[in-house]
Amino acid sequence: MTPKLRGKSAIVGTGHAGFGEAHGLTAYDVMAQSALAALGDAGLKLSDVDGLFCTMMEDSMPALMAAEYLGIQPRFIDGTMTGGSSFVNYLTSATMALEAGLCDVALIVYGSNQRTASGRLVTASRPPAYEAPYNPRYPISAYAMAAARHMHEFGTTREQLADVAVAARAWAQHNPEAFERGPLSLEDVLGARMVADPLTVRDCCLVTDGGGAIVMVRADRAKDFPKAPVYVLGSAAESSHRQISQMKDFTVTAARESGARAFDAAGVSPADIQVVELYDAFTINTILFLEDLGFCAKGEGGAFVEGGRIAPGGVLPVNTNGGGLSCVHPGMYGIFTVIEAARQIRGDAPGIQLRDVDLALAHGNGGVLSSQVTAILGSQNTL
Amino acid sequence: MPDATGPDQIFQRALTNGEIVLPRCDDCGAYHFFPRVLCPHCHGTAISWHPASGKGRVHTTTVVRQKLERGGDYNVCVVELEEGVRMMSRVEGIAPRDIVIDMVVTAFVGGAEGQPAVLFKPAEV
Numbered sequence: 001m002t003p004k005l006r007g008k009s010a011i012v013g014t015g016h017a018g019f020g021e022a023h024g025l026t027a028y029d030v031m032a033q034s035a036l037a038a039l040g041d042a043g044l045k046l047s048d049v050d051g052l053f054c055t056m057m058e059d060s061m062p063a064l065m066a067a068e069y070l071g072i073q074p075r076f077i078d079g080t081m082t083g084g085s086s087f088v089n090y091l092t093s094a095t096m097a098l099e100a101g102l103c104d105v106a107l108i109v110y111g112s113n114q115r116t117a118s119g120r121l122v123t124a125s126r127p128p129a130y131e132a133p134y135n136p137r138y139p140i141s142a143y144a145m146a147a148a149r150h151m152h153e154f155g156t157t158r159e160q161l162a163d164v165a166v167a168a169r170a171w172a173q174h175n176p177e178a179f180e181r182g183p184l185s186l187e188d189v190l191g192a193r194m195v196a197d198p199l200t201v202r203d204c205c206l207v208t209d210g211g212g213a214i215v216m217v218r219a220d221r222a223k224d225f226p227k228a229p230v231y232v233l234g235s236a237a238e239s240s241h242r243q244i245s246q247m248k249d250f251t252v253t254a255a256r257e258s259g260a261r262a263f264d265a266a267g268v269s270p271a272d273i274q275v276v277e278l279y280d281a282f283t284i285n286t287i288l289f290l291e292d293l294g295f296c297a298k299g300e301g302g303a304f305v306e307g308g309r310i311a312p313g314g315v316l317p318v319n320t321n322g323g324g325l326s327c328v329h330p331g332m333y334g335i336f337t338v339i340e341a342a343r344q345i346r347g348d349a350p351g352i353q354l355r356d357v358d359l360a361l362a363h364g365n366g367g368v369l370s371s372q373v374t375a376i377l378g379s380q381n382t383l
Numbered sequence: 384m385p386d387a388t389g390p391d392q393i394f395q396r397a398l399t400n401g402e403i404v405l406p407r408c409d410d411c412g413a414y415h416f417f418p419r420v421l422c423p424h425c426h427g428t429a430i431s432w433h434p435a436s437g438k439g440r441v442h443t444t445t446v447v448r449q450k451l452e453r454g455g456d457y458n459v460c461v462v463e464l465e466e467g468v469r470m471m472s473r474v475e476g477i478a479p480r481d482i483v484i485d486m487v488v489t490a491f492v493g494g495a496e497g498q499p500a501v502l503f504k505p506a507e508v
């Protein structure tokens with residue numbers, strides 16, 4: 001997105017369903033419940049939706065399946081699959097489609113029942129041919145190797161990685177919607193079962209069910225809905241690789257580029273951002289993205305998260321819902337970064353509600369640090 | 384098997400014969416991996432094949448933890464070859480936990496999942 005599209009679209013509804021365990025429901029059931037929740041939030045009906053932005057882990061044509069299930073016949077559809085970042089990426093395509101008049105009501109939606117269906121991360125993707133023979137465990141082996149390299153180059157410690165998990169849990173403990181709300185100490189994380197060195201099971205996101213949905217309209221009618229509109233001020237993507245063995249620098253992600261362009265479109269800088277929602281599939285993600293988005297210098301992410309600095313009461317509120325580490329992680333988490341950012345701005349966050357939030361950042365990650373998408377959202381005051 | 388013609392076929396055929404060959408671009412001179420019909424650096428399409436030096440260095444590494452009854456812990460790493468390309472692999476002949484970043488390693492053709500594959504062992508000093 002360029003500055004030309006700044007504030008041209010707004011989120012007027014958010015919803016979710018099936019957090020934790022959605023017993024007896026299919027992924028499409030959870031998707032549909034999420035859609036209804038978001039449309040209800042916006043005071044709209046399914047029949048109002050004429051733009052659908054959706055991908056799932058279930059099928060090769062999930063957006064078509066979703067439209068069919070919902071009983072709608074969208075005149076604009078985007079099912080671009082970049083992994084968990086897809087839903088942040090749809091903010092750009094939805095804004096473009098709305099602004100161009102290709103649709104009037106855009107529904108971004110996702111659902112998964114991966115926890116109750118199998119208890120494992122479900123993925124429709126095949127292991128890459130030149131990596132599969134070595135049995136990497138996806139996606140954790142990839143993130144473990146990124147973490148190992150970060151520790152090697154910058155002296156980042158396992159304690160600092162653990163700080164990320166502890167901070168996420170501290171936020172989640174205040175969020176009744178979060179799946180894991182028990183106490184979690186640094187010692188708990190460090191003493192947890194190692195899964196892929198240097199990452200323990202507590203450095204990994206949850207495996208839950210859940211779905212989320214977002215309703216967007218053109219800014220010129222955004223005030224006609226029950227909830228305060230949340231404007232998309234900037235959003236930008238950059239993709240660097242698909243297979244982890246092809247990542248040029250394991251300590252630098254394309255969030256550097258996506259972030260810089262999102263900030264440019266929004267006309268703000270990291271120092272202006274009041275709350276940050278990052279896709280924390282693993283603890284190393286939070287550190288990498290804080291660096292690459294410009295909240296601290298490269299290599300200083302470990303020190304930045306130390307000692308509760310991103311926990312409640314710290315210097316920067318990060319993943320205020322508890323993140324993928326402690327709130328919800330139904331295979332793809334990206335949409336929840338946008339939902340929590342929007343709710344912080346609207347003032348109806350489910351957990352700790354920060355005061356007077358006008359500017360929030362949501363960042364999606366897809367693949368194995370492959371696709372990076374940054375969005376900057378703002379209140380009416382930021383237009 | 385008829386003559387190998389595609390990039391993947393050429394690479395796999397060489398492995399079957401116990402050789403490791405790498406694609407290099409005739410236009411810019413840079414190696415690339417994985418094999419493909421164009422050079423990802425300059426996008427030239429004149430590609431020729433060269434025996435790999437076999438010299439590499441562990442760029443990053445992890446130990447995939449696994450219960451003993453399922454085969455135990457094993458290594459997954461990314462090795463950077465002297466030619467400048469990187470590949471996923473594993474280092475054998477050393478405990479997975481003793482494999483460290485920057486370790487100098489030597490390539491050999493071994494077996495992975497019942498197929499010939501590029502593996503590494505610690506380089507002899």
Ligand SMILES: [Zn+2]
Pocket residue numbers: 408409410411412413422423424425426427
């Ligand atoms: Zn070339």
